[in-house]
Amino acid sequence: MSDIFSDTGIIDIVIACTLVEWCGLWLLYRYTGRGLAPVELRLTLLSGLCLMFAVRCALSGLPQFLVMLSLLAAGATHVVDIRRRWKS
Secondary structure (H helix, E strand, O other), X not given: OXXXXXXXXXXXXXXHHHHHHHHHHHHHHHHHOOOOOHHHHHXXXXXXXXXXXXXXXXXXXXXXXXXXXXXXXXXXXXXXHHHHHOOO
């Protein structure tokens, strides 16, 4: 059990669950019209996925520039998401 927390296994599970969640929400919206539109979720989920990828890169021992690029991508998508939602 402790092996799943000592490597990238848990991050892979969280990434997979996030993608399954997005697909489920997309299908719900597409077939029922209920819930949030996929356009409303894409940047929020992308920002979170970039953060998870940064953690995965760090745990895998990949080069630090990949961790920094992932964090930069997460921050940039977050800023774009907030700016898009901002009401004057």
